Amino acid sequence: MGEAVEELCSRLVRIDTTNLGGGAGNPERPAAELVAGRLGDAGLAPVLLERAPGRSNVVARWPGTDPTLPALLVQAHLDVVPADPAEWSRHPFSGEIHDGYVWGRGSVDMKDMVANVLTVLARWAAEGRGPRRDVVFAFVADEEDDGQWGAHWLVQEHASLFEGCAAAISESGGYTVPARSATGELVHLYPVGTAERGTSHLRLTATGRAGHGSRRNDDNAVEKLVHALSRLAAHRWPIHLIPTVRAFIDRVGTALGAPVDWNDVDATIAGFGNATKMVENVVRNSTRPTVLQAGYKVNVVPGVAQAQVDTRVLPGTEAVMLAEIDRLLGPGITREYVAHQPPVESRVDSPWFDAMAAALRSQDPGAVVVPYCMGGGTDAKAFSQLGIECFGFAPLLLSPDFDYRAMAHGVDERVPVEGLRFGVEVLDRFLSDC
Incomplete structure (x- = not known):
């Protein structure tokens, strides 16, 4: 068995990739090298691209079994926002696994998704299987500022790496939002980002x-x-x-x-x-x-x-x-x-959305999958310039007492281990079958 997803997430969190904005902060290179190594272990040939020394982006393509299908992009950022250790219960870059959570800055924004994706690819390599369509994986710098060292630069200077991609998935969607119905029943809503x-x-x-x-x-x-x-x-x-x-x-x-x-x-x-x-x-x-x-x-x-x-x-x-x-x-x-x-909006009624919903229901049969609009923004604003339909889909299973919206950019950011494991299964289903 390979490294557990929570251990990999912890390892990524321990790499301090704080983005202070304006080109300042800790470079993404150490995290990018870890990611590139895992992609290489899965049999891929990743490329590292930098607009400035240390501001690394990693891109790799896994060929699908059906070359007639349009490709899918899976994109995630490696940088994180600052964290003051004095405000935290545990050091924000400890990556400590405690009480069923991986603690630390970036654990939900978005090194959890990075760990989930790499875990799926390791599983594919071990089991000798892969996706139906080409899947491009992009792990990028600088999302937490303006993307000029990351996604926007890649789109401007290396658009050929994303040739054939019709859709993309990334952060801010696919997680559980427990809500009570009018009769008191607990309903698992799963928002999928279709607009920003x-x-x-x-x-x-x-x-x-x-x-x-x-x-x-x-x-x-x-x-x-x-x-x-x-x-x-x-x-x-x-x-x-x-x-x-x-x-x-x-x-x-x-x-x-x-x-x-x-x-x-x-x-x-x-x-x-x-x-x-x-x-x-x-x-x-x-x-x-x-x-x-x-x-x-x-x-x-x-x-x-x-x-x-x-x-x-x-x-x-x-x-x-x-x-x-x-x-x-x-x-x-x-x-x-x-x-x-500019704003971004993808189709609500599409085969991509339907495939995400099916993948979520494969692990949570009662899942109610709904489209939603993000109030802020992501690197979808860059990749949509290539005509790629972008969706927020980074699946996690969350309990009713877990305040997910307080985690990203917040104090004591952490992600549940069981949520990570759920995300691996959902992503495996989606990326294998879509």
Whole structure:
């Protein structure tokens, strides 16, 4: 028998690949070398690609038995966000296996998926079997920043590696969301990511007349900016239901026996229990001020004040949203993008989705598989540029008392061992049969 999936996940967590942003942090190379070694052990010929020294990406292709079928991409990132050991119960890079969990930064975002995939490939190699279609495996750098050392660079400079790929799977989907029905029955929902809101982060700039803080100033850049931000923060964006979100509401309502009122979507989703948080942020666009910059001394009115706004946009709504933002900001405020990546949406009704649902039901016969829209973003925004349909599908079995949504980027991140083992079986079924 090879290394257990939880041991491999622990080994990956112990490799500190913290991404501090802006090219700073610990390089992904040590993790990439471990991954490449496992791919080589499975009989593949991985390639390591780096835009900058140490910022490693690993890509390999497993040929399928039916070359007429379009290929599938399985993509996962090797970097993680920072973690302060002083805040954690166990050191965030210990990879400790304790009380049925693998602890540490990246254990659910997303070194668990890396370990699950590599475990499936080791099993295939040991048993002399493989997939029906070509499967491309990409383990990439820099997802936790802007992907310029990872997926976006690969798409721009090495697109040929993904030739023939029609669909892709990656993080943020396929995990259990236990919810109670109207009759009190426990229902296992499994969301599969079929959409992501776009990233349209903005920098706002107000200009005015600099001067002494003790004197009247009717052209104060800080005042202009603060009033504009207040209007923007208070604005209630209208409901906009994309096909993925509409299907989620419809199917979750049916599964839970919860009434669906399309004239009062907020009240409808409020009745979804644990599933509410999965949809409440994606029924409308959002504009949340996050960074303020102005002044250098308390008695000086600055001539410039700036803010950054985390702006997330649903498919088909950006032009209208920007026009409304301009109205809310008013005169004297300019805006520019600091990050701009379009929304992503794949088909809800497709053979890919059906195959994922079948794989989940093979291990959990009562699984209710539903499409959902991610409020943030993943490297799907890069790979979708190649015409690849992208899905969030990194299966895990989770118990009702496990707060999965608090794990990614949170303190005491950990993943259940049994959840990992479940994920291996589901991925094996999906990748073998799809």
